[in-house]
Amino acid sequence: xxxxxxxxxxxxxxxxxxxxxxxxxxxxxxxxxxxxxxxxxxxxxxxxxxxxxxxxxxxxxxxxxxxxxxxxxxxxxxxxxxxxxxxxxxxxxxxxxxxxxxxxxxxxxxxxxxxxxxxxxxxxxxxxxxxxxxxxxxxxxxxxxxxxxxxxxxxxxxxxxxxxxxxxxxxxxxxxxxxxxxxx
Numbered sequence: 001x002x003x004x005x006x007x008x009x010x011x012x013x014x015x016x017x018x019x020x021x022x023x024x025x026x027x028x029x030x031x032x033x034x035x036x037x038x039x040x041x042x043x044x045x046x047x048x049x050x051x052x053x054x055x056x057x058x059x060x061x062x063x064x065x066x067x068x069x070x071x072x073x074x075x076x077x078x079x080x081x082x083x084x085x086x087x088x089x090x091x092x093x094x095x096x097x098x099x100x101x102x103x104x105x106x107x108x109x110x111x112x113x114x115x116x117x118x119x120x121x122x123x124x125x126x127x128x129x130x131x132x133x134x135x136x137x138x139x140x141x142x143x144x145x146x147x148x149x150x151x152x153x154x155x156x157x158x159x160x161x162x163x164x165x166x167x168x169x170x171x172x173x174x175x176x177x178x179x180x181x182x183x184x
Contacts, residue, residue, distance in 0.1 A: 010148060010152070011065075011069075011139070011148060011151035012070075012137075012140055014155055015066065015131070016132055018057075018061075019062075019131070019132060021057065021171070021172070022057070022058050023124075024179065025053055025054070025058070025178075026121050026124055026125065027182075028175075029050060029120070030117075030118075031183065032046070032047070032114075032117065032182060033113075033114040033117040033121070036110040036111070036113060036114040037110075037111070037114050039110070042110075046178065047103075047113070048107075049174055050178070051104055054100055055100065056162070056163060057168075057171050059096075059097065060162045060163070061158060061159060063093050064162060065155050065158050066089070066093075067090065068158065069151060069154050069158070070139060071086045071089070071090070073147050073151065074138070074142065077142040077147075079138060079142055085130075085134060085135050086135070088130070089127070089130070089135060092127040095123050096124060099117075099120035100120060103116045103117055103120065
């Protein structure tokens with residue numbers, strides 16, 4: 001089950017896998033923004049579910065693992081927060097949250113929804129490579145082997161507390177379905 005999977009993977013590898021799911025959702029969101037800008041109809045259920053995915057999977061769960069566990073561990077290991085890469089990542093997360101709020105507030109306004117969606121996509125497309133290529137390698141270099149071994153178990157706790165059992169699989173099914181609709 002997932003427990004084995006977690007112990008076999010490094011913390012940063014788990015986060016990179018989550019990035020792949022988030023990037024897939026960004027590709028879907030981009031297609032939706034295009035449709036809305038052309039004045040085409042988009043299933044409002046899809047918009048609701050995407051916002052739920054972003055709020056729960058991307059923010060509460062993925063960013064939660066970083067903000068509550070990985071980043072503090074990096075700080076403890078001597079990587080500065082303010083003015084350093086961690087501070088930059090946190091600023092990106094906050095900027096992203098602002099645009100997600102903008103999408104939620106504009107579910108009834110296609111042009112404004114699309115505008116916020118595009119801004120969110122732009123932030124994350126810039127943000128994810130910074131984590132994958134700069135921040136995570138730093139973590140792997142500076143965190144003790146002990147910390148790196150403990151983090152995946154801590155990640156799993158966050159997952160269970162904030163998403164709950166079965167939800168992860170549900171999100172992956174949602175992604176598959178949306179892919180079929182928007183990324184043909």
